[in-house]
Amino acid sequence: MPPKPQNLKNPIIWFFASLIVLWAAPLFLPTFYVYLITEILIVSLFAVSTNVLLGFTGLLSFGQVAFFGSSAYAVSLLIKGTSLPFAASFFISVGMSALAALIIGLFCMRLRGFYFAILTLAFSQIFFVVVYKWTSLTGGDDGIVGIPKKPFLFFNINGPDAYYHFVLLVVMVSLALLYLIIRSPLGEVLQAIRDNSERTEFLGLQVRNYRLASFVIAGTFGGVAGALFAPFQGIVTPELLHWSHSAEPLMISLLGGMYFFFGPIAGAVIFVFIKEWITGFTEYWMFWYGLLLMLLIMYLPGGIMGFVSEHLKRGKDDSR
Amino acid sequence: MSLLEVRKVSKSFGKLQAVSELDLSIDEGEVRCIIGANGAGKTTLFNLISGRTRPDSGQVVFAGEEISGMRPPQIVRKGLSRSFQVSNYFPNLSVFQNVRIAVLSRMRKSRIFYWPVSRLGPVNQRVTEILENFNLLPLAEVIADKLSHGDRRKLEISLVVAQEPRMLLLDEPTAGMNSTETESTIHLIKNLVTKLGLTLLLTEHDMKVVFSLADKITFMHYGQVVCEGPPQEIKANADVKEIYLGGEVC
């Protein structure tokens, strides 16, 4: 039997159902949890965009942190230093991330595997050095503090609940777009490249162009996450751009399952909650998180989603 | 008029001369089989024609245009596609998705990023047709990695056919198949050639396949063409017998 054409109704229903539930969440959740979910949403978007590269194109990039961080800095500088409306600052920052991803991507497409990873790392470290050393503009080590939440178009987004709703809308729309891209012909070609780039070339497709497209998509949505993050935290510091921070979305994707679109989201939920939970009784939460990841790579390289789907499949097979 | 012309092409790897000053000319609509022992340079020749490796010297001309030096995607776009000796597919995608990549490329739909691929009617229709032709439709949803060896070979060839090329390079299409699978594959290839009027260049170990398919046979030895001619002539050729056939087939 040929596969049935994928039902589009289900994803759309899921989209609106989760949007409504999450929209209503502040009604019955204390502010602390509203903060927590806001963070999860931003981290989710950052991880899903990174996973377009890692899980769906087979590229390990350390560059994501440069686009996230530079967008966070750009939006902060525009908010504080100009009288531009927030919406304009937001889109300019995201646009700059996209442009930066395009330029850096053009260079990086020459290399593969580990060398690609190191090249993206070197580029993003140059972003870090610029931000760290250009004290007169970026505040250097101190970063930029007191970033206000200006109104977005006509909407007041000041206050935890209002900003949460703003983040929720932007993240949900971004995730929907990314989902569409992954399910589109382009997304399928990216997965083909991940599986076997040589064969993709021998089917007449210029692998380099598709990888570049993937790099720009990831960078752009990484930039969206960064632009949401700066006003949320109210402060940006150079650590946001440091290479060690770029491990975060990669680890989250791995944790949740990098071969699944929703893997990084599951990963982000677990990551943020584990952080909250373990920091409740020890400040050495990174130790436990590292140990968890190590065991995961050793025994469950498919991540949480991989584990769950494997068991669901097995269950189905047994019931037949 | 010859469709593919290989002119004085050489390639060496270190001290090993894999192909040396080789000439080859294939007419439109012809089915040509290249035979020769392992290491005769058959696969290297395929790599040189399809752009996987660059020749050290010489030219490859396809449909009047020099293609040596082009990258594989460009060559494919000219209408020259190849299969691989070791099945070369997308292991984590389903059989349906595997073929769909080839069809997307062929129908120039691969850059669409704003519409679900499952909703592209003509594309999916075409994939279904191809799978039907190859008797792969019942396996459409199987992940390619889980296929049997024979089905992998079929998938390999269907990927090339899905590109609707003018000329097809098949590297050992029946390698490792059992006799029923081999027979159905020969049948399939024959059908393709007559139905689509394809030009076909293939390498093959199985002499039964060679003699039942080829219009003309080229015999390679140590990177050079030893002799060339219609099947009967090659069968009778003393050099070929001595070097390769060893009497066991004829």
Add this chain to the structure above:
Amino acid sequence: MEFSYFIYQLIIGLSYSMLLFLIASGLTIIFGLLNIPNFAHGALYMLGAYFTYFFLHSLPGVSFGIALVLAVVSVGLIGAFLEYVPLRKIYERSHALQLLMTFSFILILDDATKYFAGTDFLSIAIPKLMDGSITLPGDREMPVYSIFIIACGLVVAYLLWLGLYKTRLGKLVQAGTANKEMLSALGINVPRLFTLVFILGSVLAGLGGGLAGPLKAVSVGMGETVIITIFAIVIVGGVGSLKGAFIASILVGELNTFGVVFFPSFAMAFTYILVIVVLLTKPEGLFRTK
């Protein structure tokens, strides 16, 4: 710039270079043979410094030299564990997973160090024997310890050269770096060879850390700071090439030292620019002979 100042900076740069070489030589051998990009190599370097501090201060009457030896042995044991237990499971996996696994090592080792040693910067006193300085022409004071580090680097380079080119084990490592299949074809116990090489690499990182202890503030972040520079050296020199790592260490060490003198605000970026230029023009490294 006065000539004497130039010479002084050159020697200071050289001592930094040799320190980098100690660490980079271990990484390049591991990467060359095992094909694992070990980001936790910097963490092993950091552990070398912490263990040296620990043995120096917790055992009575222990000299710097003995503390250093004990530290190096400890780091070697940790390296053995990392190779034997987690890494062995993922040799067949993608570089991405391997890289992320070594990342998880960093998280574990960094936090464990914080737990046992706290987050304060620690300092190790320069051993008495070397606590002086030599006066160079132009009245520049050159610390004896810097000269000592240069000597250590040269001795280790010589020993590694001997080991790699004159012993059977070294020849196996070389053969395996060039061609993995050859090892199993020769009937070599490959897993054991991998463990040995990983221990050797860890020992070199630990030695670098212990020797760096008296020069720098010992802190948990020191591994993360150094590892990118070390990877830069390995890439510029060509993965798996000892000679390349030696020359690239000097290049990077002097570039940084003089960079700070001439362009204090942008010197940090020099290493990255060098890596980008090398990767874009000659990704196999500048000195790999193949």
